[in-house]
Amino acid sequence: MSEENPNPRHVGIILDGNGRWARARGLKRSEGHKAGGEALDRLLDQFLDLRIPYISLYAFSTENWKRPKMEIQAIWSLMREFFSSRLERCLEKGIRVHASGDLSRLPAVNRKLILEVIEKTEHNRNLTANFCVNYGSQDEILIAATKVLHRRLDLAKKDKKKAAALISKSELEKELFTYPLPPVDLMVRPGGEQRLSNFLLWQSAYAELYFTDTLWPDFNKRNLMTALKWFKSRPRKFGGLLESQD
Ligand code: FPP
Numbered sequence: 001m002s003e004e005n006p007n008p009r010h011v012g013i014i015l016d017g018n019g020r021w022a023r024a025r026g027l028k029r030s031e032g033h034k035a036g037g038e039a040l041d042r043l044l045d046q047f048l049d050l051r052i053p054y055i056s057l058y059a060f061s062t063e064n065w066k067r068p069k070m071e072i073q074a075i076w077s078l079m080r081e082f083f084s085s086r087l088e089r090c091l092e093k094g095i096r097v098h099a100s101g102d103l104s105r106l107p108a109v110n111r112k113l114i115l116e117v118i119e120k121t122e123h124n125r126n127l128t129a130n131f132c133v134n135y136g137s138q139d140e141i142l143i144a145a146t147k148v149l150h151r152r153l154d155l156a157k158k159d160k161k162k163a164a165a166l167i168s169k170s171e172l173e174k175e176l177f178t179y180p181l182p183p184v185d186l187m188v189r190p191g192g193e194q195r196l197s198n199f200l201l202w203q204s205a206y207a208e209l210y211f212t213d214t215l216w217p218d219f220n221k222r223n224l225m226t227a228l229k230w231f232k233s234r235p236r237k238f239g240g241l242l243e244s245q246d
Pocket of ligand 1: 015018019034037060061075078082131191
């Protein structure tokens with residue numbers, strides 16, 4: 001029997017199902033997002049207990065701007081509340097906050113709060129919580145490629161041959177919003193859909209994909225443990241062969 005995998009180092013989570021959770025209770029969608037924020041709080045504690053060092057959370061996508069203004073405002077308001085009230089806790093528990101996405105389109109107060117929490121928690125190492133806000137993976141890759149291109153154009157003034165060389169993976173990865181986080185090992189999507197929805201496409205090249213019908217606000221420790229147990233049993237080959245297949 002092959003050995004099981006250790007826990008993942010980096011888990012991505014698509015926070016899906018808040019709206020349906022609220023509808024099933026006759027509540028407003030914003031109440032679903034509030035419950036989603038509470039589920040997030042509980043989960044961060046579980047990641048700390050399990051010593052899983054990196055978690056990426058899809059909190060607002062570049063496509064979520066298509067939602068009604070009221071709902072978007074409710075999400076910004078929840079995030080403001082979250083980041084202003086959790087700083088002490090992050091410092092106490094050693095959580096480092098990282099953000100991925102184009103923050104320039106966020107309300108100024110949100111942007112300021114997030115940047116402040118990032119700065120104040122930058123030396124924490126127990127858990128890095130990467131909040132993906134106004135994030136879209138395709139945009140992220142285009143922005144990274146453009147940054148590399150600009151550097152290459154500069155380089156071309158001195159050395160045309162070097163400037164025309166193939167871009168390396170590490171060169172591009174340094175420009176991704178998620179840098180210096182490691183690749184995603186396990187991607188979890190609650191809420192019943194089975195797709196990545198433009199989330200961490202580059203970083204999930206070899207991620208194991210775990211889908212569950214449980215709606216995000218209901219996602220609890222038991223769901224997490226089930227996902228981890230499943231992950232540990234996956235044969236991870238990264239394009240090679242397992243020892244047993246030699
Ligand atoms: C997707 O569920 C969820 C979102 C677009 C927003 C997620 C936001 C939070 C959990 C708020 C708190 C966030 C932080 C970072 C504190 P959905 O609305 O698409 O659900 P549905 O598919 O059931 O409609």
